[in-house]
Amino acid sequence: MATKNLSILFVASEVEGLIKSGGLADVAKALPEALHTLQQDVRITLPAYQKMAGLDQAVTLLETSLDHWPHTEYAVKQLEVAGVPVYAIDCPQYYDRPEMYAENNQAYADNGERFAFFSAACLDMLPKLGFQPDIVHANDWHTGFVPYLLKHRYGNDEFFSATKSVLSIHNAVFKGVFSYDELQVLPEMHTRYAPDAAVSPTHVTMLRAGVLNADKINAVSPTYAEELKTELGSHGMAAEFQQRADDLVGILNGCDYSAWNPQTDSLLPANYKANRQSMVRGKKACKKELQQRVGLQTEDVAVYGMVCRLTNQKGIHYLLPILSDFLKHDVQVVIVGTGDPVLASQLKEIAAKHSDKFAFVEAYSNELAHLVEAGADFFIMPSEFEPCGLNQIYSMAYGTLPIVRGVGGLRDSVNDYDVDPQNATGFVFEQPEPYALLNVLQRSLLLYAQQPNEVKRVQLYAMGQNFCWNKAADEYLELYHTALNH
Template sequence: MTENKKLKILYVASEVSPFAKTGGLADVAGSLPRSFAQMGHDIRVVMPRYKFISCRFETIHDFPVMISGRKEAAIIREHHIELDSEGRRTLPVYFVDNYQYFDRNNLYCYFDEVERFAFFCRAVLEMLPRIGFQPDIIHCNDWQTGPIPVLLKEQYSKNAFYRNTATLFTVHNLYYQGNYPKDCLRLLGLSDKYYHPERLEFFGDISFLKAGLVYSDVINTVSRTYATEIQTPEYGERMEGLLRKRSEDLYGIVNGIDYDEFDPARDSLLAQNYDSNSVELKRNNKYALQRAMKLPVGDRPLLGLVSRLVDQKGLDLLADIYDRLMADDIQVVVLGSGDNYYESFFKNMALRHPDKTAVHIGFNAPLAQQLYAGADMFLMPSRFEPCGLGQLISLRYGAIPIVRATGGLADTITNYDPGTHNGNGFVFRNYRSEELLTAVQAAIDVYRGSPELWIGLVRKAMTEDFSWSASALEYIRLYHIALIKRLHNRSNTV
């Protein structure tokens, strides 16, 4: 099979922007398939239909799915995303609906989570012959889709319809694993023989994530550095042994962003549009952000943070140096939600420093865009970061990233050298608050001391290309590798 062949791809995810989103997975699932479609591949997306999804769709199928020895109805609804203004090219999106499992206000964190996504995975496979779509590749994402490779290989491949279909399993964050008690095997129709260290057993439980890692033809994660890091005890979340065992099948591809969606020259949410040739106009967005967040308006350095407020994001480092930051004439704007501790911390900082700190708890997409456009610098001091999208968006909007060199941050941000003008951000390596403070101070020093250098750095950041074009081609290459492995494994099956 040549890499020029147009493929039939099923892209499976538990959340897809703009329909449902809790994090970066939805952004990737909402933009990467568009790139495949624009390349001419036959790409379809499938996700659960949560209660709040209200787009226009057509109900196309209704069939029973066996789950734990009983039948549950799977209702398939179809929607089309227009890829051009004339509507001549569209991306099909299928929603798997079931009132018992998905007619709820939120995506996750329910008592029957394992049953919900066991049903979803089987419904996806059962759907394919009914819609007449026989994919070359099923691209699975994160633990919620982990059972698909094991079900396909151990049950469905006996049917000629599924025999030639390969699987790619993408790990967006190894921390989230979908680990459940042994008796949950029955939800998947799998016997106790799968409760084995070489299969789904994982420290006394079964793991949906491990199912994907063991049974998929190819594995990838969302940056090259993270693919290496997760093979070590520090980052491997107890999966490092399995990942080392499958290291020849493990790849890293850095995420991209949709440059049509994130475009400061055309973004209708901004107070002032600008591009790399008019970066001086960016300050008008800072003034607008300061007014919106009730901060004093002026040209002092403004640091932005758009994040889940959790330990992973390095917020303990930021908390440790916060009082010293506030001793300087700077401002910090925080947007996010998460742990009560960090929500309370930032709200308290806003009360203590009302002229220097502004906080919005929760997610607000328009405010996020305005923050990227208004901030001079963007904070991502993560303890670990599989890829990160925030630093890519901030580059696009000319907010210079201040990051720790881990995962995708290490792959996309290099430390700025004022002497050579090399680099696109400010980077620290060791997980220490003093190193974060040094990086922040280095950024502020360039901002204040060398305005011309700063403008040049902003212009350089905005002209870097982290769109999906290159990464989409790497995924197509992985799909072909998966198909070759599938063919090889099938020919070796007795």
């Protein structure tokens, strides 16, 4: 592989350690950190949101305005995350608000303009800061205009002549659909003609602009990259992904074990490591604490945990119809999450009827999430689709066997017990049907009841899996070099 160290600008709408709403933020911290460890000159840029940690103390590197119309004034503030320099683009009219994307479940009306401006500013600032990246790495719809502008606005600009773009797809269900009128901050949209971004005579999608203009595209797991080429898996953009198939790869996300490691996890009542005695003792203490915390009987019974956003994407609608049937067995189920109020009320109803066996905690609690990962025997992730997924990887690290549907990153990271008992790390079901989920839950329970030693062997084997970021970072570097030789 080429040895030349690269300069990389990593462009994202959120970064763990500064501000976060989901998995994108985890990647936006961990991947640059891993690339930095590999001696690459990587820098991150994101909008300077009001709530961002450390913004008040940050040094202002640049006060300027866009070279292109509408010449919006902005500043660049410097922060750092995990040793990587961060450029926060400060423009109060867009980012000085209580939240990142939405308030009270209502998206900000000018989100198209806010992120189109961000895409323009993060390229505009580079010559002024004297940073000339080999690769600009954009992420999801918010930054879809970055590859677009690199090609259309800066295609003949000497400064960017050697710069290539990569776009990562973390979740293609969100596309950033806006009308030309909502994107007037970009002169390129004034003509109302942008065939490589448009989805109708009046609307464009930022994700499409990125997919059709990036030099290389990657999805956050190999299976998700394949799914994006299908109608069902791409949520309506199959043609674009098929068109770019030669430039599309799948790279499975790594896992940030610094936060998710049962040996060092300060949120657990007992730490444990991957040997049998330690694991059995540690998980027993964590199970007891979990049962007490959520008000279930402290008894030695199979505990099934689930921590997720309450949405159909996470497969709650496969679980609801069969949950009462499953609770007839000698089990306990703990679900922690917030989201769709309709799904939440259905879970509350079941919890009221089966309060001795089922606890539903309607909360977003990091502490409880760690306790569920450690205290449960099995972790339920029956997702409708899952580009990568992290909870199945955390679960394995904690010796908790994931029960997943065979889609996206779940298929790429979990080995099913019935298919290959020796190398198993969990259980996989295929059909998007409630009874397929009930069947796999019962399979796992049967193993737990009849072969407790075998379950412990599989749990230990799962704890030995390593999805570290170094491996993923190597694959990204290879992708960057392919883009440069494009």
